[in-house]
Amino acid sequence: MLDIAIPKGSLEEQTLLLFKQADLEIRKTDREYNPTIKDPRIKKIKILRPQEIPKYVEEGYFDLGISGRDWVMESESDVVEIADMFYSKMGEGIVKIVVAVPDHQEIKSAKDIKSGSRVSTEYPRLTKRFFDNLGISVDIRYSYGATEAKVPELVDVIVDLTETGSTLRKNGLRIVDTILESNTKLIANKKSWNDPAKRREIEEIRILLLAVLEARGKVYIVMNVPEDRLDGIVSALPAMKNPTVSKLYKSDYYAVGTVVSKSEINILIPELKTLGAEDILEMDITKIVH
Ligand SMILES: Nc1ncnc2c1ncn2[C@@H]1O[C@H](COP(=O)(O)OP(=O)(O)OP(=O)(O)O)[C@@H](O)[C@H]1O
Numbered sequence: 001m002l003d004i005a006i007p008k009g010s011l012e013e014q015t016l017l018l019f020k021q022a023d024l025e026i027r028k029t030d031r032e033y034n035p036t037i038k039d040p041r042i043k044k045i046k047i048l049r050p051q052e053i054p055k056y057v058e059e060g061y062f063d064l065g066i067s068g069r070d071w072v073m074e075s076e077s078d079v080v081e082i083a084d085m086f087y088s089k090m091g092e093g094i095v096k097i098v099v100a101v102p103d104h105q106e107i108k109s110a111k112d113i114k115s116g117s118r119v120s121t122e123y124p125r126l127t128k129r130f131f132d133n134l135g136i137s138v139d140i141r142y143s144y145g146a147t148e149a150k151v152p153e154l155v156d157v158i159v160d161l162t163e164t165g166s167t168l169r170k171n172g173l174r175i176v177d178t179i180l181e182s183n184t185k186l187i188a189n190k191k192s193w194n195d196p197a198k199r200r201e202i203e204e205i206r207i208l209l210l211a212v213l214e215a216r217g218k219v220y221i222v223m224n225v226p227e228d229r230l231d232g233i234v235s236a237l238p239a240m241k242n243p244t245v246s247k248l249y250k251s252d253y254y255a256v257g258t259v260v261s262k263s264e265i266n267i268l269i270p271e272l273k274t275l276g277a278e279d280i281l282e283m284d285i286t287k288i289v290h
């Protein structure tokens, strides 16, 4: 059975929702860090800061964990990255760790930053490695957050995370370089991954979590189509996969069903109706397993 570490903070709410939708519901009250779960593969769940999760997974306190790629890299943890999971607090979860300076400064890229510059960051190791590679020796000041507030008075440069770019913009900062791109990762302890029984359990959990993410933003549509309209309808459907076509009982009609992206449904349904589709049904999908 598996021990799993779940992130507190910006990933917490979305992670709990993901587990619930994967039918791995974590039962927890507010501020409870040792919640329960009823699943034959899971022994224990603990909620921890995502900065610490990769190291505890590496050290074998947990078989499985969820954290960002940024924290796996920053903590230099030796874990197996078993899945990319594109979700975060707000959107698809792709964020960047960037070098930023006050907008008016004549710095074009990080190479132009002077040795001795003060740099505020929550990622001191990534920052040191980045500037070491450029041969620039900077004065790194550890940041506990609100990093953007510190330029220009307290520091000269920041290395911070950006998703929408709004915090940088509102504080008069400009990106001059990108250190890395990050997204949420499902990570496993090496020994657990190499243990056949544990690996089977880990893979089963991974299938369920990824199936939920895969189904997001997609719906299933099915409609009845007279034989002479079949080719027109099939070619109007988006080419995600070949649609299922089956003949209706004692009729010249066919049932046509396929998965489509929810974002195109507003254009597609009226178009299918015009092309001769009847009884069009749209259904929510909760999981897709490839
Ligand atoms: N604004 C954001 N948008 C998208 N992802 C983010 C954002 N802030 C942090 N993350 C990602 O979420 C993960 C969790 O990081 P962290 O615990 O530092 O979250 P946080 O929201 O910054 O927490 P806190 O609010 O306490 O600072 C990290 O891997 C990070 O890449």
Ligand SMILES: O=P(O)(O)OC[C@H]1O[C@H](OP(=O)(O)OP(=O)(O)O)[C@H](O)[C@@H]1O
Binding pocket: 144, 145, 146, 147, 148, 160, 161, 162, 163, 164, 165, 166, 167, 168
């Ligand atoms: O590009 P944006 O969408 O504006 O998001 C980026 C901001 O989000 C995070 O801050 P957080 O909310 O974690 O606050 P903190 O600085 O106190 O950690 C990050 O450190 C940036 O400040």
Ligand SMILES: [Mg+2]
Binding pocket: 145
């Ligand atoms: Mg933060």
